[in-house]
Amino acid sequence: MSEDxxxxxxxxxxxxxxSLFEEMGSIVLLQLKDATRALRKEDRKLxxxxxxxxxxxxxxxxxxxxxAIKILALRQPFALDLRYVLTTxxxxxxxxxxxxxxxxxxxxxxTIAKAEAETGPIETLIRMSELVxxxxxxxxxxxxxxxxxxxxxxxxxxEKVDMAxxxxxxxLLTYMMEDTSNISACMHVLFIAKNIERMGDxxxxxxxxxxxxxxxxxxxxxxxKGDKTSxxxxx
Amino acid sequence: xxxxxxxxxxALSILPPIMTANNVDVFYGKKQAISNVxxxxxxNQITALIGPSGCxxxxxxxxxxRMNDTxxxxxxxxxxxxSGQDIYDPKVDVVALRSRIGMVFQKAxxxxxxxxxxxAYGPRIHGLAETKxxxxxxxxxxxxxxxxxxxxxxxxxxxxxxxSGGQQxxxxxxxxxxxxxxxxxxxEPCSALDPIATAIIEDLMETMKEKYTIVIVTHSxxxxxxxxxxxxxxxxxxxxxxxxxxxxxxxxxxxxxQNYISGRIG
Ligand SMILES: Nc1ncnc2c1ncn2[C@@H]1O[C@H](COP(=O)(O)OP(=O)(O)OP(=O)(O)O)[C@@H](O)[C@H]1O
Ligand SMILES: [Mg+2]
Numbered sequence: 382m383s384e385d386x387x388x389x390x391x392x393x394x395x396x397x398x399x400s401l402f403e404e405m406g407s408i409v410l411l412q413l414k415d416a417t418r419a420l421r422k423e424d425r426k427l428x429x430x431x432x433x434x435x436x437x438x439x440x441x442x443x444x445x446x447x448x449a450i451k452i453l454a455l456r457q458p459f460a461l462d463l464r465y466v467l468t469t470x471x472x473x474x475x476x477x478x479x480x481x482x483x484x485x486x487x488x489x490x491x492t493i494a495k496a497e498a499e500t501g502p503i504e505t506l507i508r509m510s511e512l513v514x515x516x517x518x519x520x521x522x523x524x525x526x527x528x529x530x531x532x533x534x535x536x537x538x539x540e541k542v543d544m545a546x547x548x549x550x551x552x553l554l555t556y557m558m559e560d561t562s563n564i565s566a567c568m569h570v571l572f573i574a575k576n577i578e579r580m581g582d583x584x585x586x587x588x589x590x591x592x593x594x595x596x597x598x599x600x601x602x603x604x605x606k607g608d609k610t611s612x613x614x615x616x
Numbered sequence: 617x618x619x620x621x622x623x624x625x626x627a628l629s630i631l632p633p634i635m636t637a638n639n640v641d642v643f644y645g646k647k648q649a650i651s652n653v654x655x656x657x658x659x660n661q662i663t664a665l666i667g668p669s670g671c672x673x674x675x676x677x678x679x680x681x682r683m684n685d686t687x688x689x690x691x692x693x694x695x696x697x698x699s700g701q702d703i704y705d706p707k708v709d710v711v712a713l714r715s716r717i718g719m720v721f722q723k724a725x726x727x728x729x730x731x732x733x734x735x736a737y738g739p740r741i742h743g744l745a746e747t748k749x750x751x752x753x754x755x756x757x758x759x760x761x762x763x764x765x766x767x768x769x770x771x772x773x774x775x776x777x778x779x780s781g782g783q784q785x786x787x788x789x790x791x792x793x794x795x796x797x798x799x800x801x802x803x804e805p806c807s808a809l810d811p812i813a814t815a816i817i818e819d820l821m822e823t824m825k826e827k828y829t830i831v832i833v834t835h836s837x838x839x840x841x842x843x844x845x846x847x848x849x850x851x852x853x854x855x856x857x858x859x860x861x862x863x864x865x866x867x868x869x870x871x872x873x874q875n876y877i878s879g880r881i882g
Contacts (some may be wrong), residue, residue, distance in 0.1 A: 387879050457838055459865050459877040597867025 394452050395462070399525075401445040402469050405476045406521040408438055409480040410514060412480060413580070416487045417510040420573070423494040431487035438480035443537065445473045464597060472524070475583040475590075479517075482576040482583075489569040499565055501550060501556040509545045509577045512538070516584045523588070529595035536588030536600070542581035543607025549574050552611045578608060632801060634659035634829050635717075641677050641763065648677045652694075653855045655848055657799070662821060662830045664840035664861065667850035668876065673833040677801050678718035692794035692866065698799070715742050718792030720803040724784035725779050726776030726791075731768050734776040734787055735759060738795040754794055761789035761827075763820045776849060781876060782813025789820065793828075800824070802832040805847050806839065818843050841865045849873045 386392045412431055419427035449470040452458060458466055476544045516535050523531040555572050592600045619782075633656035642650035650672045657663050657680075665673045675684070682703060684690040690699065696703050703713055726734050735755045745751035755772075759765040764786040768779070776787050784807055792800055806814040821830055821843050834840050840847055841861060849857035849872075857870045868874050875881045 387881075391879065459837060460868055460874050462878045463866060492852070573628070 387455075391452075391456050391458075394448065394456065395465070398448050398452065398466065401441060401448065401472055402476075403521065403525065405438060405445065405473055406440070406524070407443045408434070408518070409476050409479050409483070409523070410517045412438070413510065413514055413517065416483050416490065417507055417514070419487060420490045420510075421507055422538065423490070425491050425494045428487040428490040428494070432484050432491075435480050437482040442473050442477040446470065447614055461594075462595075464594045468594040472590045475587050475593045479580045481582045482580050486573045486576045489573050493566055493569050496566060501563065501570060502552050503570070505545060505549045505552065506570060506574055506577070509542055509549070509574065512542055512545065513577055513580045513584065516542075516581065520584050520587050520591070523591050527591070527595045530587040531593045532591035533600060534593070536585045536592075538583040539585040540607040542578055543609075546574055546578040547607065547609050547613070550613055554613075560602045562571055620761065630777065632659060633657055634699060635831075636695075636697045636868050637779075638695040638697075639675075640676070640679060640692065640696060642672070643691045644678065644687070645689045649853050650679075651853045653850075654857055655855060657829060657831055658846060659829050660825055660827075660867050661846060662825050662844040663846040663848065664705065664844035665831065665833045665848050665850060666835075666840050666877075667856075668881065669835075671850040672853045673850055674803050675832060677803055677833050679715075680799065680801055681714050681719060683714075683719060685710065712742075715795040717798050717799040717801065718795065718797040720785070720788050720792050720800060720802045720805050722807050724781060724808070726779070726787050728775065728777060729836050730773045731759075731776050731779070731787060732772040735794045738791060742795050744795065758790040758794040759787075761793050761824070762786045763816060764790055780813070782809045782816060785809060785813070785817060786820070789824075791819075793824075797828065799829045802830060804833055804835060807835060814839070837865070839841060849876060849878065 386395075412434055416431045418424065449466050452466050456462075467483070471553055501506075502610060516538050519531060519535045522528070523535060553567050553574075557567045589600055592598070618679060624661075635657040637653055637655045637657075640650055640653045641648060655663075665677060667673055676691075677683045679692055679696055680698075680703075684692055692704065698713070698717065701708075727737065729737075732755055735758050736751055739751060739754045745754055756765060759768065764783060767783060768787075771778075776784065779787060785808075789800075789805075806817055809817065818839065821832070824830065832840075832844065844861045846858065847861045847864040849856045849864065849868075849870075851872055857864065857868060857873045859869075864873065865877060868877065872881070
């Protein structure tokens with residue numbers, strides 16, 4: 382597609398949509414990094430900042446929604462433009478959900494830090510988070526350059542997050558069985574792990590949107606789902 | 617994942633085309649207006665012809681009922697078939713052909729006669745009505761099919777030109793329908809109408825396609841997307857791309873199509 386639209390204000394609207402999405406993406410990434418640092422250092426102040434910071438994401442998403450609706454109603458885009466507006470709209474929803482999950486992670490971090498309880502394998506949790514952070518960075522790159530190949534790679538990386546979640550799940554179960562006084566803190570850790578696992582799913586979904594945006598077709602092979610925790614029982 | 621556009625594309629291709637154009641060239645004197653265009657028109661579907669002004673949409677549309685014959689300097693090469701028969705065969709009766717393949721123009725052009733006479737004219741010259749009652753029922757049914765009857769039932773003897781633009785356009789559709797055609801060609805039928813009158817005609821087309829095949833030239837991408845099942849994009853006298861409307865408007869193959877429908881070439 383040649384770069385410019387005949388109607389300049391159309392290009393302006395599209396560029397604004399793109400920059401709103403990118404702003405949301407960088408805030409999500411920053412929030413996740415802060416939440417992870419708060420978890421590692423049991424830093425309640427930083428955790429509180431993350432909880433507060435989520436508001437900004439919600440506002441940006443609302444702004445992006447309004448703009449997308451305006452473009453659809455007034456500009457009636459077709460073809461690549463149409464796919465671009467729709468996939469950005471949906472992907473912004475996934476980013477917003479990642480923000481919610483991050484906020485929840487920070488809330489639980491506050492609780493754990495306050496209780497000064499034994500939480501077990503925090504390191505695995507941090508590795509999971511770092512994996513998701515790297516995926517977020519790459520998915521934002523793929524969005525900016527409309528790179529369906531990179532989007533597919535990122536989407537497939539979600540399997541690694543699922544695997545880490547599986548092993549953490551087992552680890553925590555044994556931990557809780559060893560000493561029941563660990564249960565309360567471990568449950569919070571478990572939920573945080575689940576949160577991070579779901580962030581990975583959200584990124585994979587954005588990856589799918591980007592493939593559709595760039596190619597007009599949904600990726601054919603079903604994404605490899607590695608989350609096995611729903612069938613794990615220790616006895 | 618199943619690709620939805622592929623399904624509809626398949627559905628399109630299993631319907632036998634009622635008309636086919638094969639390697640059609642059209643010249644006005646020495647100037648070539650259409651180059652080597654081949655396109656199937658599926659039966660009981662709406663096909664939209666789109667493209668920038670001067671790309672040859674009207675010229676190509678007029679080939680389907682030999683309307684170009686009325687232009688002295690116009691010459692058509694290639695083959696156009698209607699139900700398997702070559703319509704440019706010298707043996708073809710052009711008047712009869714045009715009763716099978718009717719036309720509705722951009723500017724509603726009712727005859728300077730009554731509403732009734734506008735619709736009765738065709739059936740009368742084609743000898744479709746044996747009695748006065750026959751004729752009357754054809755007129756009424758055509759007006760009904762064109763969604764106009766309720767608005768004019770008590771003023772059939774008033775001049776056609778006394779109607780509003782949208783009503784006049786539906787009168788012209790009724791006139792085309794009255795001779796019981798199989799195909800109706802429409803050249804920008806809504807370009808002079810407001811959104812409500814346009815919506816009424818679009819709604820009408822949707823019901824008409826059960827009985828007729830429609831080929832419509834339109835400048836409105838939205839209209840093409842709304843009403844048609846097949847879309848053909850023309851540029852500089854060539855057919856750039858044709859196919860399932862949904863596919864053309866969500867994921868066209870050709871860059872030229874992409875650029876045009878998304879507003880990137882003049
Ligand atoms: N009667 C005619 N005599 C000579 N040239 C003609 C005639 N009609 C059309 N042309 C030329 O043929 C080309 C195609 O014209 P045509 O009217 O088919 O285009 P179009 O796609 O219908 O355009 P528009 O969207 O403006 O109606 C143009 O270059 C036009 O100038
Ligand atoms: Mg024309």
